[in-house]
Amino acid sequence: MTTLKDVAERVGVSISTVSRVVNNEASHSVRSETRRKIWNAVTELGYQPTKSAKNQEGDKKHPAVGSPVGCILAVTQNKYNHPYFSGILEGIEKGIAEMGYELAFVQSVDDLRNPAVLNRILYENTPDGLILVEGLEPDLYAQLKKRIPHLIGVDVSDPGIPRITYDRVEAAKVVVQHLLQQGHRRIAFIGGAGLSHTIEKEKRYRGYREALWEADISIDPDWVIDCGWDVEKSYQRTKELLKNKENRPTAIFAASDMIAISAMRAANESGMRIPDDIAFAGIDNIEMSAYSSPPLTTVHIPKLEIGNIAAKTLIDYIGGRYPVPVKISVPFELKIRQSSVKEPRNS
Known part of the structure; x- marks a missing residue:
C-alpha cells in the first residue's frame, strides 16, 4: 500500500509537505511546481489520500482535495477556440490544477439546452463549485444557484455570489x-x-x-x-x-x-x-x-488572469475563506494602434 512516505521520497520533499498538499492545508506556502510534482507522484504511485479528522467531522474550511468543480461559458459554440472565452478558460484550468482540484466539465450555453447534460449537472454529478463565465437566462441560473453549493461569476451581475470582473x-x-x-x-x-x-x-x-x-x-x-x-x-x-x-x-x-x-x-x-x-x-x-x-x-482585458483569479477564488470560497461574497475588479489597458490614429502610439 502506498504511503505518504513513498510520495515524499519520490518527489524529494518532507512527509509533512506532502501531507499539507494532499489535505489542502497551508497550500499557499508550498510552491506551485512542488504541488504539481506531488500530485503527479500521487497519481503515478496510486496513493489514496484519506480525509483528515477535521474533514471527517465536516470542517468546511478544509474541503476534500480533488473535489470536482465545473465551468459554464455563456458562449454558444467554439468554447475552446473562441478568441475571448478561450483565454479565460485557460486561466481557469491552470488555476484549478495549481490548487490540486479537478475541473470536471466545461459546458457552453448550447450544451445546457440538452436536458441530459443539464440533468447530469443538477442531479447526477453535481459539482462542489461552479464558475459561470458571463450570465445565463434567469430560469437556468436560478436552477444552478439552487443546486450547486458554491458559484463564482465572471462578469455576472448577481451581488449574492463572488464575482470577478472589469469595469x-x-x-x-x-x-x-x-x-x-x-x-x-x-x-x-x-x-x-x-x-x-x-x-x-x-x-x-x-x-x-x-x-x-x-x-x-x-x-x-x-x-x-x-x-x-x-x-x-x-x-x-x-x-x-x-x-x-x-x-x-x-x-x-x-x-x-x-x-x-x-x-x-x-x-x-x-x-x-x-x-x-x-x-x-x-x-x-x-x-x-x-x-x-x-x-x-x-x-x-487580462483574460488569463481573470480565469486564474476566478479558479482560486472558487477554491477559497469552497473552503469557507470568504464569509461574504467578494467582488474583484481587474484593471484594463487601452492599446492604441493604427485603426484610430495615423501613427501608432502603442502596440
Whole structure:
C-alpha cells in the first residue's frame, strides 16, 4: 500500500509537505511546481489520500482535495477556440490544477439546452463549485444557484455570489474618449443587447453614451447598431450604414474586437480608408486585433488572469475563506494602434 512516505521520497520533499498538499492545508506556502510534482507522484504511485479528522467531522474550511468543480461559458459554440472565452478558460484550468482540484466539465450555453447534460449537472454529478463565465437566462441560473453549493461569476451581475470582473462602462468610455481626442464627433456604436434584451442597458453602450454626453454630443439613433454580437450582422449592418454618404460617422466603436474587425472589412469594401476616412476601436484585445488591417485600437482585458483569479477564488470560497461574497475588479489597458490614429502610439 502506498504511503505518504513513498510520495515524499519520490518527489524529494518532507512527509509533512506532502501531507499539507494532499489535505489542502497551508497550500499557499508550498510552491506551485512542488504541488504539481506531488500530485503527479500521487497519481503515478496510486496513493489514496484519506480525509483528515477535521474533514471527517465536516470542517468546511478544509474541503476534500480533488473535489470536482465545473465551468459554464455563456458562449454558444467554439468554447475552446473562441478568441475571448478561450483565454479565460485557460486561466481557469491552470488555476484549478495549481490548487490540486479537478475541473470536471466545461459546458457552453448550447450544451445546457440538452436536458441530459443539464440533468447530469443538477442531479447526477453535481459539482462542489461552479464558475459561470458571463450570465445565463434567469430560469437556468436560478436552477444552478439552487443546486450547486458554491458559484463564482465572471462578469455576472448577481451581488449574492463572488464575482470577478472589469469595469465595462469605464473601459468603453476610455475608448470613446480616445476617439474624441482624435477629433471625432460623429461616432457610431456596434454591439449587442445581451441578457437585458435592450441595448440601452448594455454596459459598453452605457460607457459610449456617457462619453458622448460628457462631451456634449447628442447620439444619432441611426448610428447605434444592435448586431446581436454576430460578426456577419456587424459586417452587413456597417455596409448599410456607410451607404449614406451624406450622413455617416467618422468613427465606429465596436463592443468587441470580433465585430470591430468584421465592420472594418465592410468599410474597406465600401472604399473607405482606415483611419483617414473612418476610425475604428474595439474591446477585448484578442490576438487577431494586432494583425487586422490596419491593427485595431482596443482595450486589453487580462483574460488569463481573470480565469486564474476566478479558479482560486472558487477554491477559497469552497473552503469557507470568504464569509461574504467578494467582488474583484481587474484593471484594463487601452492599446492604441493604427485603426484610430495615423501613427501608432502603442502596440
